[in-house]
Amino acid sequence: MADALTAREAAALAADVFEEHPQTTAEDRSGDGPLGWDGYARSRARAETRTGERESVVWGTAHIGGRPAVLVSFEFRFLGGSLGRRTGDLLEEAYAHARAERLPLVSLIATGGSRMQEGMVALGQLQRVARASALTRAAGLPQLAVVRDPTTGGGWATLGAGADVILALPGAQVGFAGSRVRPPDADPSAYTAEGQLAAGQIDAVVAPERLRPALSLWLRLLTGGTREPVPGGAPVPPPLALDGAYGAAATGWEAVRRARARHRPRAQAYLDAWFDERADVHGDRCGGTDPGMICGFGLREGRVVAYAAQAGTATRPAGYRTAARLVRLADRLGIPVLTLVDTPGAANDAEAERGGAGAAIADVFAAVASVRVPVTTLVIGEGGSGGALALAAPGNTWVTPDSYFSVIAPELAAAILKRDPSETPATADQLRLRPRDLVELGVVRGIVARAE
Known part of the structure; x- marks a missing residue:
């Protein structure tokens, strides 16, 4: 069962302030998509009416604990938070803005994976996300992910598992295989936030009311370095034994x-x-x-x-x-x-x-x-x-x-x-x-x- 948070509610849970960034890429809203999938345009229209969003992600700048960051938030009610061509455009914009402004990137993920109505065009967006993430990593900027329920498929295998620090909300379904495609005899606990924590795949399970303080601390820690050589290194602790x-x-x-x-x-x-x-x-x-x-x-x-x-x-x-x-x-x-x-x-x-x-x-x-x-x-x-x-x-x-x-x-x-x-x-x-x-x-x- 997906969490009840909308993209903007998740952003409000994580950040003190969130301001959506103006979109800079053109939006193609004609027809049934690159495959001509019958009914795809109607599905998108229904998703827009239900959510008030025009895609499965929103992004903008945020302040978390007083520190600026680029924030990406998924809207699961928009076609299952799936990644399509337009999603790739928005994610690429978010990463580019993080690099241009030298800001950390925080992703609040809730997705079922790639959008089937766009076929291989949708799957190819994972390569765009991986490239954008790699460029951001090379720029020395931290990436944090918060995996919500569910986080599966390519969204987990790129934005989620590819982040430097991964937090999860309790009980979230997390895994590459979604519930409808995994083996019928698979242990369901392996596909939970708690199971992934036990397997060393995520860093912590954080209760919703603790999410903002946790992100605030992590941003203070991960943005406290410098790309220049640090003279002297870490000081040496004194012995605790007398x-x-x-x-x-x-x-x-x-x-x-x-x-x-x-x-x-x-x-x-x-x-x-x-x-x-x-x-x-x-x-x-x-x-x-x-x-x-x-x-x-x-x-x-x-x-x-x-x-x-x-x-x-x-x-x-x-x-x-x-x-x-x-x-x-x-x-x-x-x-x-x-x-x-x-x-x-x-x-x-x-x-x-x-x-x-x-x-x-x-x-x-x-x-x-x-x-x-x-x-x-x-x-x-x-x-x-x-x-x-x-x-x-x-x-x-x-x-x-x-x-x-x-x-x-x-x-x-x-x-x-x-x-x-x-x-x-x-x-x-x-x-x-x-x-x-x-x-x-x-x-x-x-x-x-x-x-x-």
Whole structure:
């Protein structure tokens, strides 16, 4: 069942102010369309009478939380919010205006897909939308989507799934396959906003009354960067553990035990303490999520910083893909990145291997190595092998007093060297994995001190 919001009601729900933009392209209102589909003109006329709109989308400029944006809103009651040639014209106009005025673009989507009465001409509009979106992405401008009920077909596969941040209204039908074309035995929960959230395809499900504040926060976060190089990068958070209570670890094994302590502060505590406001992105857009990787954007004393933080568990392929997605988005928007390293290593079970662990780790290495914005890393716990190093900024990595960084866990090193398990502590010493060892080796820049 489609939501009851009209295009303008949806715009009023999302924005403080919405002003429709004058249309600049000519409108062909003659006949039954490019296919000569019998009755198409009458269907359009009925849709106009029912909705008061002349197409399935309206667009204009809006202010959301005081920030300007280009806003596109779909009218589902106009032929199911379908995309036809004229819809493509309007969407292309909206994207062009966003680029010309350097504004973010927000889409409020409710569509059943391409308009059958226009055949391949309608389907071809998806290429126009994809091109306009790609040009807007290349211009360094953020795109946000709010998927309403329903959002299916090409509208989901372009404006929806192609956005940088995707929010959804509760209970919305979301998926490439609409309800009339999917297999009869398909699990219906897979085609809901909540199902897509669980699969890592959208970032959050937001109640209607929370939509405007959520969009306002996201606009503040995503428009807080600069395309110019950012000097200095993200500041380094102080350790939450009291370094005075610990002093320097006397042995490598002591450093490992501190990093593994059950009650040691984890990434969530660091993020909550460091940022004034923040919002997480969710999922890898490939069907996976990893609660052990927390990614998003935050405000610290008025400055926007992106973060990718390991939460102390073995990182799964979906976690690495989410981190790579976050780093590349931050780079495109000119936002510095903070990574928090805390993992015993990459997940190494069979499921992780089938999920592409190697390729996912390689993708993070490539993302961190290729970005133009500064990346700052703080090791806050365990730094286990390449699964941790993938998130570490070359030349700009710091450590807390209760952390370690090692080529491999001491237990595994002892096993590889065919040593008795009792030799694990001595092996930890040989690995020189303590914070001060890492500084002496030149692996990290320094040990962060407790804030005064």
